[in-house]
Amino acid sequence: MSVLHVHRAGPLTTVQDLGRVGWAHLGVPRAGALDGPAAALAQRLVGNPPDAALLEVTWGGLEVTSSHAVWVAVTGAPVPVEVDGRAVGHDRVVRLPAGGRLRLGTPERGVRSYVAVAGGIDVTPVLGSRSTDTLAWLGPPRVADGALLPVGLPTGPPAPVDVLRPPAPGPLRLHPGPRADRVEGDVLVRLAATSYVVGEASNRVGLRLDGDPLPLSVRDELPSEGAVLGAVQVPPDGRPVVFLADHPPTGGYPVVAVVDPGDLWCCAQLRPGEPVRFALTPGGGGRTPR
Incomplete structure (x- = not known):
């Protein structure tokens, strides 16, 4: 199993998926990726199913290395993305080699970027979801410097291209x-x-x-x-x-x-x-x- 080693978590990075649906009658918030279309695009690019978990990165600043070579994709708020110091594309799938360092800079616009890894972030589900709820802090804790995040086994091939959404928020x-x-x-x-x-x-x-x-x-x-x-x-x-x-x-x-x-x-x-x-x-x- 691959593991992501978090060297810098940035201002706020959390694990998110489709959310904790069906528990509102017990007072449990939904949680889940705030920018659903951006998260779904990242999942498709790396070949993950829609319900896989990924990282929601607020204001950039994330730095991770991987124990094994993995496919990754960064979507959402446009942010400078580097692999081992080399600039790579946004909204596309790239190969992160074993021991390679993925770094996100500060978003050029927008707030939240999404990092999907082939196989998904394989933390333990809570009430059927791997999402972090920042109201009650249910689910996995916020990602911290030094955290080790397990990655599941890939279930599908990466996608070289996909349809992008409008570039800026509308009314x-x-x-x-x-x-x-x-x-x-x-x-x-x-x-x-x-x-x-x-x-x-x-x-x-x-x-x-x-x-x-x-x-x-x-x-x-x-x-x-x-x-x-x-x-x-x-x-x-x-x-x-x-x-x-x-x-x-x-x-x-x-x-x-x-x-x-x-x-x-x-x-x-x-x-x-x-x-x-x-x-x-x-x-x-x-x-x-x-």
């Missing part, structure tokens, strides 16, 4: 939420017409937005109720929060809208201070970027 398309009536007027129109920027406190739990607060028509407290991935929740200060992969399964603030699932990957790559645009979705539906 977040909205659907009505169950508490839309708690905002004065048409909340979707208000959200689409308001200028927001990503707040500094944004993380895997939620994308926190700074901008003009939404005027709440009802300020009575709600009992805690279920919340879905992509829920747009409005706390008392009126500034929306978009729930992401590590969001709590319940919440006490009104959910006034829901971001289309096909656009949630954009939230993974928006940096603090960058503008966020919402868009209306007549008739629903949506694209799923690759």
